[in-house]
Amino acid sequence: MTTRFHSVLLLALATAGFTVPALAQTDHKMQGVAIAMPAAKAPDAALGEGLVKKIDKTKGSVTLTHGALPNGMPPMTMAYKVKDAAWLDQMKVGQKIRFATDPADDNMTVLRFEPVK
Numbered sequence: 001m002t003t004r005f006h007s008v009l010l011l012a013l014a015t016a017g018f019t020v021p022a023l024a025q026t027d028h029k030m031q032g033v034a035i036a037m038p039a040a041k042a043p044d045a046a047l048g049e050g051l052v053k054k055i056d057k058t059k060g061s062v063t064l065t066h067g068a069l070p071n072g073m074p075p076m077t078m079a080y081k082v083k084d085a086a087w088l089d090q091m092k093v094g095q096k097i098r099f100a101t102d103p104a105d106d107n108m109t110v111l112r113f114e115p116v117k
């Protein structure tokens, strides 16, 4: 009698033990998907378009005339710093680019860019 009771108890514990991690795992998976989806889309959605007006290698800056940006900046012409000074050699005055800026620097630094064809 006692032995049988223990078996049922163990079975119940074992079942509970398997059920809880299984649920937890499903939760983590769903959270992972929810977080991963916007993160994967963000980079391209965060790109604004600009026209290269001036390149100043001494100051390490590029002046861009840009349209309204995803970060909320209205259209304007302004000088940006660039994350990698070598990019100034890759940019050309009159070239259209798509670019992303660094929120940690009040969006005053170009974090990445790509030419628009």
Ligand SMILES: [Cu+2]
Pocket: 066, 073, 074, 075, 076, 077, 078
């Ligand atoms: Cu601006």
